[in-house]
Amino acid sequence: xxxxxxxxxxxxxxxxxxxxxxxxxxxxxxxxxxxxxxxxxxxxxxxxxxxxxxxxxxxxxxxxxxxxxxxxxxxxxxxxxxxxxxxxxxxxxxxxxxxxxxxxxxxxxxxxxxxxxxxxxxxxxxxxxxxxxxxx
Amino acid sequence: xxxxxxxxxxxxxxxxxxxxxxxxxxxxxxxxxxxxxxxxxxxxxxxxxxxxxxxxxxxxxxxxxxxxxxxxxxxxxxxxxxxxxxxxxxxxxxxxxxxxxxxxxxxxxxxxxxxxxxxxxxxxxxxxxxxxxxxxxxxxxxxxxxxxxxxxxxxxxxxxxxxxxxxxxxxxxxxxxxxxxxxxxxxxxxxxxxxxxxxxxxxxxxxxxxxxxxxxxxxxxxxxxxxxxxxxxxxxxxxxxxxxxxxxxxxxxxxxxxxxxxxxxxxxxxxxxxxxxxxxxxxxxxxxxxxxxxxxxxxxxxxxxxxxxxxxxxxxxxxxxxxxxxxxxxxxxxxxxxxxxxxxxxxxxxxxxxxxxxxxxxxxxxxxxxxxxxxxxxxxxxxxxxxxxxxxxxxxxxxxxxxxxxxxxxxxxxxxxxxxxxxxxxxxxxxxxxxxxxxxxxxxxxxxxxxxxxxxxxxxxxxxxxxxxxxxxxxxxxxxxxxxxxxxxxxxxxxxxxxxxxxxxxxxxxxxxxxxxxxxxxxxxxxxxxxxxx
Ligand SMILES: [Cu+2]
Numbered sequence: 001x002x003x004x005x006x007x008x009x010x011x012x013x014x015x016x017x018x019x020x021x022x023x024x025x026x027x028x029x030x031x032x033x034x035x036x037x038x039x040x041x042x043x044x045x046x047x048x049x050x051x052x053x054x055x056x057x058x059x060x061x062x063x064x065x066x067x068x069x070x071x072x073x074x075x076x077x078x079x080x081x082x083x084x085x086x087x088x089x090x091x092x093x094x095x096x097x098x099x100x101x102x103x104x105x106x107x108x109x110x111x112x113x114x115x116x117x118x119x120x121x122x123x124x125x126x127x128x129x130x131x132x133x134x135x136x
Numbered sequence: 137x138x139x140x141x142x143x144x145x146x147x148x149x150x151x152x153x154x155x156x157x158x159x160x161x162x163x164x165x166x167x168x169x170x171x172x173x174x175x176x177x178x179x180x181x182x183x184x185x186x187x188x189x190x191x192x193x194x195x196x197x198x199x200x201x202x203x204x205x206x207x208x209x210x211x212x213x214x215x216x217x218x219x220x221x222x223x224x225x226x227x228x229x230x231x232x233x234x235x236x237x238x239x240x241x242x243x244x245x246x247x248x249x250x251x252x253x254x255x256x257x258x259x260x261x262x263x264x265x266x267x268x269x270x271x272x273x274x275x276x277x278x279x280x281x282x283x284x285x286x287x288x289x290x291x292x293x294x295x296x297x298x299x300x301x302x303x304x305x306x307x308x309x310x311x312x313x314x315x316x317x318x319x320x321x322x323x324x325x326x327x328x329x330x331x332x333x334x335x336x337x338x339x340x341x342x343x344x345x346x347x348x349x350x351x352x353x354x355x356x357x358x359x360x361x362x363x364x365x366x367x368x369x370x371x372x373x374x375x376x377x378x379x380x381x382x383x384x385x386x387x388x389x390x391x392x393x394x395x396x397x398x399x400x401x402x403x404x405x406x407x408x409x410x411x412x413x414x415x416x417x418x419x420x421x422x423x424x425x426x427x428x429x430x431x432x433x434x435x436x437x438x439x440x441x442x443x444x445x446x447x448x449x450x451x452x453x454x455x456x457x458x459x460x461x462x463x464x465x466x467x468x469x470x471x472x473x474x475x476x477x478x479x480x481x482x483x484x485x486x487x488x489x490x491x492x493x494x495x496x497x498x499x500x501x502x503x504x505x506x507x508x509x510x511x512x513x514x515x516x517x518x519x520x521x522x523x524x525x526x527x528x529x530x531x532x533x534x535x536x537x538x539x540x541x542x543x544x545x546x547x548x549x550x551x552x553x554x555x556x557x558x559x560x561x562x563x564x565x566x567x568x569x570x571x572x573x574x575x576x577x578x579x580x581x582x583x584x585x586x587x588x589x590x591x592x593x594x595x596x597x598x599x600x601x602x603x604x605x606x607x608x609x610x611x612x613x614x615x616x617x618x619x620x621x622x623x624x625x626x627x628x629x630x631x632x633x634x635x636x637x638x639x640x641x642x643x644x645x646x647x648x649x650x651x652x653x654x655x656x657x658x659x660x661x662x663x664x665x666x667x668x669x670x
Contacts, residue, residue: 082342083342086342086429090378090382093430093432093433093445093448093449094375094378096442096444096445096448097374097378097436097441097445098372098374098375098442099442100442100443100444101440101441101442
């Protein structure tokens, strides 16, 4: 029973016209040229944004037309978008860490050395009671 | 008294070959059951050895290096070989098609392949024990894991391969649930165990590849010296933890979600009452599955992760309590005014409610960044984790095992011994791990080989608890194996349950049901029909 429905679905496969493939291919080449051109212009941090946006457009074109996502059932699009969504969750939440380390508190990573200043300010060891607290 | 059906999946074909080449989901489920039982025994022996070593400070039976390997192996074997495949691949494999009224899973060959991959991964893990073993802990944290002389590559490769087994099972279940439900079984007439397996399968398919990527990156750095996690080469060791926990936190839900599904079945069946809040329980599985992807940073509050990230992860982690609470309160509401029978599976279900509540609530202590600074890497974490994973998943697994055991083998185990064993496991578990909560609050660090005198008594309690649990499991093995040969025939529906797997004989025939199945009543219609018991 399952097999018969699968054959059915296959027979509905859409065949896209040749000109569309050529147009998409052309668009990909043009976008590649744009990527290269933009890389010579200094936009600061925006360079990477532009490059990623263009790459995403190219990837979407390939997935939609060369890989037939546009003609297929919506469920396949949902599956792919889900994968991308979870990838973006992973990257963005990780960047909240890697991009923002030491933001709220200034981290003082001085190595502890006996000659360090704050050691000299401490009361002498024998004036500490058993719990380690100073009497003062 | 009922008798055994003459022709069933166990007897229809005989010989080792008929098992090793079988495509029958029930036989594959049984083969998984054997695999995970051996793994559980192995991991359990490691646990008993760890506890024995910790009976006194200093050396008791093994040296420090061996001790490090023991706790690593205990963790790795229990996680990757037992608890992840445990409920879905063993019990789920057996029960899912039966619950749907189907003749098999959607892809029987893929199912068998996943078992062989599991066995291959397991053998590789065993090989690693004999080729130097791993001493990194099951988390394989860098930079230690890239520098230690242990067999890190072999063990991580094993975990990598086991991941594929898990993905195959998940894929198979998703398609099976979509395509093979009996006529009349709409989404909201599916048993809740099926819902939980579906949510689990989504996590298996989405998260497991990230574990694969993580372990490959680790191997690349270790073998080829690529600078991914080593700061000296421009890498970031905390990045490893991000990668690792992006899989391993959702993996905790791969372990607990199917357990919750079993509890829904048990509570409704043994209260002889319609489950309270069916849709809420079903959807909360997806709530948990989704939130599970947003909280991994709570393992990293003290790793040097940015404070901003810690605050976000702490905030998000508390949301897990909502769907978990929804489930627990719905189970309690199901119990309320039910006519409860205290058979062994129900004893496990009730144990689950207590232990999971403790495990879940102590998780809130750890999700709070301020208290976590004190509690991280202490026995408090170990105890919390075991309350969720053992008190939650393993207890539910045992409940499910005792529930479906008569369906799997067609025979009943000795109910009295089963109750004694359940009691010993429950008491032993609490003795072992409540003492670890106390030690942890007092500052006893996890994974240490020795300790100060002030922890001596608590470690003693904990070790004695492990012996009580060990005794409980020993009794269980004896009466379960005995029942396969000598138990009294169970009949098709010994518990009076309404889900579809009880409508066929025990053990079921190879094709599961005598004819084509059609849904005639919902899985929890106890208010409408009195189930036939025989
Ligand atoms: Cu977690």
